[in-house]
Amino acid sequence: MASTETFYEVMRRQGISRRSFLKYCSLTAAALGLAPSYAGRIAEAMETKPRTPVLWLHGLECTCCTESFIRSAHPLAQDVVLSMISLDYDDTLMAAAGHQAEAILEEIRERYRGNYILAVEGNPPLAQDGMSCIIAGRPFLEQLQEVAADCKAVIAWGSCASWGCVQAARPNPTRATPVHEVIRDKPVIKVPGCPPIAEVMTGVITYMLTFDRLPPLDRQGRPLMFYGQRIHDKCYRRPHFDAGQFVESWDDEGARKGYCLYKMGCKGPTTYNACSTVRWNDGVSFPIQSGHGCIGCSERDFWDKDSFYDHVTDTHVFGIEANADRVGIAAAGSVGAAIGAHAVASALHRTKQRDRAQHEEREE
Amino acid sequence: MLQDIPTVRQTAVYVYQAPVRVWHWVNALSILVLAVTGYLIGAPPPTLSGEASDHYLMGNIRFLHFAAAYVFAVGFLFRIYWALVGNTYSRQLFSLPFWRRRFWRELVHELRWYAFLEREPCKYIGHNPLAHLFMVAIITVGGLVMIVTGFALYAEQTGLGSWQDELFGWVIPWVGQSQDVRMWHHWGMWVIVVFVMLHVYTAIREDIMSRQSLISTMISGWRMFKDDRP
Incomplete structure (x- = not known):
């Protein structure tokens, strides 16, 4: 059965030499920021562990994540991860179509209950009962919730799944909603980017499959090794x-x-x-x-x-668009002018008052 | 000739204790440095030519900003401490008699004084109500907002897991993203700039026109009154 093969077996079947396999392992270890000794552990895990199925769903998106993913530079990452996913489900890349394709989702859900990874590209629109994104005749939201119910963890590919991206930009007519706001009972790993970098995508998947756990994440659920620092x-x-x-x-x-x-x-x-x-x-x-x-x-x-x-970009708040520097300089300028005017008025007022006081004194 | 010399007795009250005065001027200096360097971080000076290794302009501007920020933040903490151990007037920054009707009545009186609708202002040993409101809103609340957003941005370079990140890192996802925090921090600078303009103007004006001393009080600590009427 294809589904119980290890990664290594899949690789060998694809004609990849052991030497190349080990190279891949050390490269992956380096990419994940692990010590060289981890290359051996990655190799061992890939040789012995039955591979974890990944189901890759597509909501409202432009497929740039998939486009990026299939360009993963290291050929082995591409071959291994890609062949693995195409065996299961990714409607863009898989050979199967129609009912045959949808049947795979059911099958994986049944057979690997609680043991498969759900990768989501794009996000579900919630407005109009989700009618803005229909997969196999039903709103994408339903498919997402069903498949997520039995998964081990969710990977939110790209800015769409992670934050909402362009379809969620103001005024967001379809109410496109990021995955973590819809799936709340499973860990969601955000891999944002429009698209994310190919090696980051394969790196995250490889980490999860070989170590059988989530990569270390930051406060917002992004893998630290790729999103821990700024550009x-x-x-x-x-x-x-x-x-x-x-x-x-x-x-x-x-x-x-x-x-x-x-x-x-x-x-x-x-x-x-x-x-x-x-x-x-x-x-x-x-x-x-x-x-x-x-x-x-x-x-x-x-x-x-x-x-x-x-x-210094414009700030949008309460439906108003304003630039801090333009408003700030205008405010400081007008306050300065007001201060000047007030100072002059104060001086005049004071002179007048003093004159009056002197006048009164003289009259007394 | 002798009649021209005022015969009123000048009363004086010791208001601002030495630590409060020192804090005021250190704070003023740090705000000046923070505003200038902060603006330059947002809008850097014209580009420099030559080797990158010949210059460290942005590095120095940012260093000054961070150094002044630490002075400001430590000063803020010290000021909280002094509010606890200092005299009554040192607590004004952290307490606003919001529910006291008299406060609002006097605030309106103060506003009318600035609008030339009152003949003379009231006398206050501490802040007048209008100044009090502005001090709490801008220096205390505003200062806290600038410290929190500033340290959140600073934590971006000290890195995940640093104490700045542990204490203030939550701010960025809470507000939205890094760019949003930057923009609010930048807005805060302009609010403080406008406040400083008003503060300096009113301090000078009141020193001349009100019935009490202002500027010399922040130097000597003594509030002098120009007359004995209530």
């Missing part, structure tokens, strides 16, 4: 920030020299992700390296945080 903390342009060397406008000398993009609205200082270390497409580059600021795609409600190109 800014590990950015290769950071020395230019500290020095005070900035790109002031696109195509200026600073832009050509690769200065810091802070003034161009780079959200690196407020964004928790691994882009500046893991980078994208087999470590080729990441937005800042390509000369554009980070847009903060792995942060909550990043679509609603105003311009991607301003550092």
Whole structure:
């Protein structure tokens, strides 16, 4: 039975040599920030443990998470994890379709009750009884709740599942809702990003499958090893920030020299992700390296945080949009003018009062 | 000629104890440094040319901001301590007689005094009601908000698990995300800037026009009254 094979058996069946397998294990250990000795433990786990099924559901999303995932640089990560998932359920990648595909969900739920991982890409819309996202003739919300009921843990892929992302941006007409607000009785691991980095995705899955436990998470449920620091903390342009060397406008000398993009609205200082270390497409580059600021795609409600190109962005509150600096300078200016006027009025008032007092005194 | 010299007796009360005075001026200085460096962190000075290793401008600006922030925060804690052990007037920052009708009546009187509708202001040993309200709202509540949001942002670089993160890290997800906390911290700066302008103006104006001393009180600690009428 395919479903009781170990990872190692799956890999060997796919023609992967033992040497490559061990390389994969040490690379994974390094990517997860573990000591070299853990490579052996990962290898052992993958050789002996029956693999855990992963069901991958799709709600309101654009499939960029899947697109990113299948580009996972290390070929083994791609082959192993992908073949494993395609054996079970991912309607974008699997061969089966229609009733045949939906039957797999039932089967896994029955056979691996409490032992499978549910990966969710996208989120359920709650408005209009969930009619904005229909899977196999039913609202996605129902499918999500059913499959989540028997899973071991939920992985929320991408910013959609983690925070809501673009479909949840103001005014959120379909009431698209992040997974953790719908599934409350299971641990939800958020892997935000639009999309998340491929190696981060495979890294999280590999950690969970080999160690049989959740990766260490931060306060908001993001794996620490990939979301523990900001882009800014590990950015290769950071020395230019500290020095005070900035790109002031696109195509200026600073832009050509690769200065810091802070003034161009780079959200690196407020964004928790691994882009500046893991980078994208087999470590080729990441937005800042390509000369554009980070847009903060792995942060909550990043679509609603105003311009991607301003550092001091507008604040939206009580339906009002205002920029702290513009309002602040205007307020300080008008208060200054008012103070000046009041001072003059006070002086005049005082002179008048004194005159009157002297006048009264003289009359007495 | 002798009639021109006022014959009133000047009464004086010791209001601000030495630690409160020292705190006031240290606090004022730290707010000045925090506002200037904070603004520059939001809107950095023009870019510098040459090698990155030749400069450390943003690093220094940020260092000054954090150093002044620690002074401000430690001063705040000290001020709470002094409210406990100091005289009655040292407690005004942390208590507002919100339910006392007289407070609001006098507050209206003070507002009317500034609107030139009253002939003369009342005399107060401590803060006048309007000043009292502003001090509590801006210095105590506002200062606390700036400390909490500021340390939450500072915790982003000291890292997860640092004491700053343990104590203040919850603020960021509570408010939304890092960018939101930055923007509120930035708004707070402008609120304090406007307050400082009003504070300095009214202190000078009251020193001249009211019936009591203001500026010299924050230096010597003694409140002097210019007349003996109630």
